[in-house]
Amino acid sequence: MKKFLDNDFLLETETAKRLYHEYAENIPIIDYHNHLSVKEIYEDKKFSSITEAWLAFDHYKWRMLRVNGVTEEYITGNKSPKEKFDKWAKTVPYTLGNPIFHWTHLELRRIFGIEEILSPKSADFIFQRCNELLKKDDFSARNLIRKSNVHVLCTTDDPKDDLAYHKALKDEFEVKVLPSYRPDKALHIEKDGFASYINDLGKIVGYKLESYSLLKNALIERLDYFCEAGCKVTDHGLDEMLYADAFESEVEEIFIKGLNGEKLSKEELRKYKGNLLNILGKEYNKRNLVMQLHIGPLRNNSTRGFEKLGPDAGYDSINDLNIAYDLSKFLDSLDKIDKLPKTILYNVNAKDNDVMSSMAGNFQDGKTPGKIQFGTGWWFNDQKDGMEKQMESLAQIGMLSRFIGMLTDSRSLLSFPRHEYFRRILCNKLGNLIESGQYPDDIGFVGEIVKDICYNNAKEYFGF
Structure with a gap:
């Protein structure tokens, strides 16, 4: 019987042990998506x-x-x-x-x-x-980060954020703490608080956002502001993947209806969200930013829990919607004009693993290794079985060796050992391929792939 959490935890073969201890164990961490408090890091809480x-x-x-x-x-x-x-x-x-x-x-x-x-x-x-x-x-907060051997952190930030703490940290903390641009509240036109958010965003940019055209200008202004603060990655939390082609005049009318709190049809949501995502995608591509698409949760299921505690309180779950068609149309809308940025696709429902792996392969450009990524097991898939299934789908349908690896998606400075968990699972999978005769016993070459997935691929992909 193996001892719990011993030195070879999750490593089933001698090759897996070598891959982990010789190639993965001491590699630094790039945590390119999390929800950490920049204020806590700045104040060294x-x-x-x-x-x-x-x-x-x-x-x-x-x-x-x-x-x-x-x-x-x-x-x-x-x-x-x-x-x-x-x-x-x-x-x-x-x-x-x-x-x-x-x-x-x-x-x-x-x-x-x-x-x-x-x-x-x-x-x-x-x-x-x-x-x-x-x-x-x-x-302290910064020493917890140092203790975990972290080189880069990308937090999750609203276009309204002033990024003051990010800017202050730049010259006084050796770890890069960079903002990520997440304009979800401008996209979620159907949700309560949309008009209030648009009003607040207008105050930040200094003019009233009374038209769709002005909203676009404001979001692009804030995007440039984020880039000046070191932003390398953007993020979109999409409960449902929606896209439909639309004329700007149509989207303008939909925007005004949203501001007035009018009920919008599914087709109107497709046109508004699809058009705004398309515009943002072009801007991301122009600035060489990475676009993340987190797709598929069913949020705030408990009315009782939401009314008491608000969002992100543990009352979300997996949705079972179909995502392939609209996702394909959206990616193609940018790819056909050669404006598709580097993109990471995440699914919360494991049924979509093969959809994501195959979808990523449709839009590679033949120049950028792994330009379109099937992202690591997210949320409810952020566990041993979920990570293994994500890696298996990526390996079978895409190219695991170009994978940019793990992230914590966490609000806690204590969560960085999740990278170790991922690395052990990765090394065990690759070790099993070698020991079962499914891949040659070239541990030096495979070890370099391990280092790439754990660190090098992300460093190159994001341009850190």
């Missing part, structure tokens, strides 16, 4: 407790707590940090089979040097030990 650092913003953990029968007062409510931590310690042993069990203990070991299994028996010791360490300067 020291967390008041492990509860604040670990549980305050993690909706993955919140879901587990609710499933385990923990009431909201111990999750997002006003119970003390120790009381909340104790509920988490009681829940963790029941998460067997869930990646959270692995992430929890990887983080305890790699960041705090704690090898005890978290449970009610160890809760007092772990809580006290983590809190003692978090008081030390070595465990």
Whole structure:
């Protein structure tokens, strides 16, 4: 029986062990998509407790707590940090089979040097030990990043953001902390708050956005502002992939209806969102920016939960919509005029893995290695089985060796060991291919592919 979380965790063969320990283990991290607080990094925050650092913003953990029968007062409510931590310690042993069990203990070991299994028996010791360490300067926000061997972080930022903290960090922190441009609220014309958002964006640029043409100008102005602050990547959270060709006069009418809070048809949404995405895609291509498309969640399913806590509180799930047709039309609208930027496609429903792998192959340009990427297992696929399935689909239908690898998509500075988790799974897969005779025993060549997927491909792809 293998020991839990030993030095060869998840590595099933001798070749996998060599690939990980010789080629992947010590490679730096490029975390090109996350939701970290730039303010906390700039202020070099020291967390008041492990509860604040670990549980305050993690909706993955919140879901587990609710499933385990923990009431909201111990999750997002006003119970003390120790009381909340104790509920988490009681829940963790029941998460067997869930990646959270692995992430929890990887983080305890790699960041705090704690090898005890978290449970009610160890809760007092772990809580006290983590809190003692978090008081030390070595465990401030920036030092947590350094400790994890991170070279680049790309946060997720709204066009309205002033990026003051990004700019301030540029000259005083050796790790690149770069903004990502995410104009979701300008695209989501059908959602409550659209008109208010457009009004606020107008105040930022200094003129009222009373037409679609002016909205486009404002978004492009803000995009240039982001580029001046070092932006290399953009992002779009798309609950549904929608695209239809449209004349600008049609989109103008739809925009005005949206401002007035009128109900829009699915075809009107296709035209508005498709046209605005197309315009933004051209601008991204002009500036050599990477475009990320996160497609397919069904958000805020619990009315009760949403009304109490708002979005991103653990009440989202996988949707089962079809995505291929509109996605193809959108990508082709840019590709046929040679304006398609580097693009990363993410799906939250694993049924779409082969759709994404095959779709990426349609729009490669023959000049840029892996120009259109099938992104790493995202959200509900961000676990061992999900990562393996994503890699298998990419390897079978596309080219795994050009893959740009892992990201945390996290709000926590303790989440960087997820890169280790990914790397072990990757090395195990490639090691199994060699040991089963499906690939030659050229560990030096395959080892370089491992290094590329873990670091080099992303560095080249984003231009860091």
